[in-house]
Amino acid sequence: MRIQIVATGFYAPPKVETAEELGPKIGREPEWIKTRAGVAKRHIAEEPVERMAAQAVLRAMAGNGPPDLLLSAALTPRQAVPDTSVFIARELGWNGVPAYSIHATCLSFVVALRHAAAMITTGAHRRVAIVSAEVASLGRDYEQPESCALLGDGAGAAIVESTPTSKKSRLLAWVMRTYPEGAELTQIPGAGQHRHPARPGANPKDLMFTMNGPAVYKLARTHLGSLLDEAYTRAGLRGPQDIDLVIPHQASALGLASLRRLGLPEERVVNILADYGNCIAASMPMALAHAHQAGRISRGDRVLLLGTGAGLSMAAAILIW
Amino acid sequence: MRIQIVATGFYAPPKVETAEELGPKIGREPEWIKTRAGVAKRHIAEEPVERMAAQAVLRAMAGNGPPDLLLSAALTPRQAVPDTSVFIARELGWNGVPAYSIHATCLSFVVALRHAAAMITTGAHRRVAIVSAEVASLGRDYEQPESCALLGDGAGAAIVESTPTSKKSRLLAWVMRTYPEGAELTQIPGAGQHRHPARPGANPKDLMFTMNGPAVYKLARTHLGSLLDEAYTRAGLRGPQDIDLVIPHQASALGLASLRRLGLPEERVVNILADYGNCIAASMPMALAHAHQAGRISRGDRVLLLGTGAGLSMAAAILIW
Known part of the structure; x- marks a missing residue:
């Protein structure tokens, strides 16, 4: 399919938690966290998940106009209903842009990318924003050191468009x-x-x-x-x-x-x-x-x-x- | 797009609650429920949501083989992770069929239909099962008679395929x-x-x-x-x-x-x-x-x-x- 990712956006919340800080909470040495999980530090969200998502989208947009479809592709929601995409759209001040969520657990982004490609190719949309923002820290169980040592918070976004005829994407x-x-x-x-x-x-x-x-x-x-x-x-x-x-x-x-x-x-x-x-x-x-x-x-x-x-x-x- | 719905499936759980039964719980006359909400009775799930979904899919399949994509299009999940589609696939005994969820609140089915059409048209899949199963009764607030009088449980499914060249769908x-x-x-x-x-x-x-x-x-x-x-x-x-x-x-x-x-x-x-x-x-x-x-x-x-x-x-x- 003739689609391309024209821009990407990255957002990590300002608060950082190091292996040294996490260690005592889960009863493990910082070295264990760094080598076994492979995580020296992670970011911890103190802001709403939709604000993290909006930051990633804004960085990807880099001053360009809004897309004509917004996909939220994540599994830690703001709330059960409405789905998170609506709150991201509200945070961005968008009105009328269709917004919904794709939940394929950790694969939500790559499923949303395939979805965006199919929607663009079949003429439904010209410019799709996909954003995955997660507050994994909300579900950390300090009594499960293995998963707890792994998880972190953050957001990533991509803008997808069709490929101009002269390009190979x-x-x-x-x-x-x-x-x-x-x-x-x-x-x-x-x-x-x-x-x-x-x-x-x-x-x-x-x-x-x-x-x-x-x-x-x-x-x-x-x-x-x-x-x-x-x-x-x-x-x-x-x-x-x-x-x-x-x-x-x-x-x-x-x-x-x-x-x-x-x-x-x-x-x-x-x-x-x-x-x-x-x-x-x-x-x-x-x-x-x-x-x-x-x-x-x-x-x-x-x-x-x-x-x-x-x-x-x-x-x-x-x-x- | 040249796609058609080739089959549909309907499932309502066996337990029924009439306006007469609901009335006293929400402090409203049965007549108020029937005329204001327009709901004389609703079905109430006592079974897992993935079992309701599987029943609707099986009825739509009518003995035919499994699809090559399963979409869960609903908003009351079995649990947060994995998404409900995985449990529906497990209930159906499917192994290897890709499964994920689309959450567009009450519009999840129609968004999933557009998604199925785009995936079939762009060659990713040949036969897509979409199922929406909801346990709305789980979130009923008896102190909010208006919404409480409206909600019910059930499941609906559709099988989507491409249209044969001789047909107009x-x-x-x-x-x-x-x-x-x-x-x-x-x-x-x-x-x-x-x-x-x-x-x-x-x-x-x-x-x-x-x-x-x-x-x-x-x-x-x-x-x-x-x-x-x-x-x-x-x-x-x-x-x-x-x-x-x-x-x-x-x-x-x-x-x-x-x-x-x-x-x-x-x-x-x-x-x-x-x-x-x-x-x-x-x-x-x-x-x-x-x-x-x-x-x-x-x-x-x-x-x-x-x-x-x-x-x-x-x-x-x-x-x-």
Whole structure:
């Protein structure tokens, strides 16, 4: 599909929490947090999630006019109803721009990118803003050091448009799969009908992240290779050697390191985990914006967006930037 | 776009609550509930939301094989993470079918329909299942008789495919707009960062629906006419006289009656409000499946899907069935 990302936006809240500060709260040494989780520091939101999102969108817009579609692609909402997109639009002062949310857990951004591409290609919209803003810290359980050491807050945005006829930018391939055998491996089990927070005896722990990291890793490892093969085939590429840069979900140090075994060496993988942690659905657009603004992506580059999300789902998108 | 709805599915939970049963709980006469809200009875879920959804999907599939994309289009989730689609896929025993959620409040189904059309048209999928299952009763506030009298539970599903070359089925037009000035007119303010249910002194009321019906009605009335005009223009139709059947969101008796002023008379409007209430995002696919199964829709008919949703958002889709 003839679409391109014309701009990206990055926002991290001002408050920083270091491994040294977090350590005592979760009963772990700072060194353990830095090496095991791979997170030296993370940002912690003290502002509303829609304000973080609006900041990322404004930075991506860089003074240009509003898009004709706003997609919120995240999983920690402002509230249940209306969906977060409405509050982002309000924060931005937009009136009449259609706004809704896509929730594909940590893969929300890459699903929203495919959605934007399809909507532009079929003539519904010309300019789509996608934003993922997450307040992961809200669901940290200090008694689960593994996930707690990973999570951070932040927002990332991208503006998508059709590609002018003289340019080569494309979405070459997109593949996604969901394996519900992993449904309970990564969860916030409350905040819905199941274990509803207003029921008698509701447990506040049900509003916190719980994750079985080793089982997620194992299930992902079983399926990621064939998912990538399908993506390369659909894109008309030979394999990982044709990828210039990988924007992975910042799942964990182990998850990022394992990309090497898929033929994607460290120097071609964007890794912002040490400074920002795993910002769930915001991780991917934050990594993208970070790499973009650092000059690591040029027009014509083949960029792979790749990740896993609670479900267990996994997805890959390949762009000619 | 050359897409068609090839099948629909309807599911209402077995437990029924009549106006006579609800009356004493909300301090209103049954007659008030029947005439003011327009709801004689509604169904109340005692089963998990993903099981309701799976039932609607199975009825739509009617023994055919699974689709290659599953969309959950609703706003009362099973839990925060993973999104509800994963649990629906698990309930159906599917493995590998990509699954995610679209949350556009009461308009989730019509947005998902546009998404399915775009994904099929751009070659990502061949057969998409959309399902909206809602447990609105979970958020009923007996001290808010107006909204409490309206809400009900249920599920509706549709299977979308591309149109064979010999057939005329099309998605002719799709328009959506969001006016965030209405963000606080219909709300469940809890279950997210804002008024988080685990904060000290959390109010269980924050997990319930609150609605300013007259203000929603007024804001909708201001914008619906021009939205519809744009939809007719994009569809190449003259106006409401070219519409054979309207599938509206079952917002309220007043909302449904007001369609007459937009040139859409009662006999062409599907109204299941009296028997099922307002099942939020499930209302539209339930009304669609109900009309479809009652033989009210034939191939070639021009069908208008129309609704408002918390936001305030509004959307219209016009199909040649």
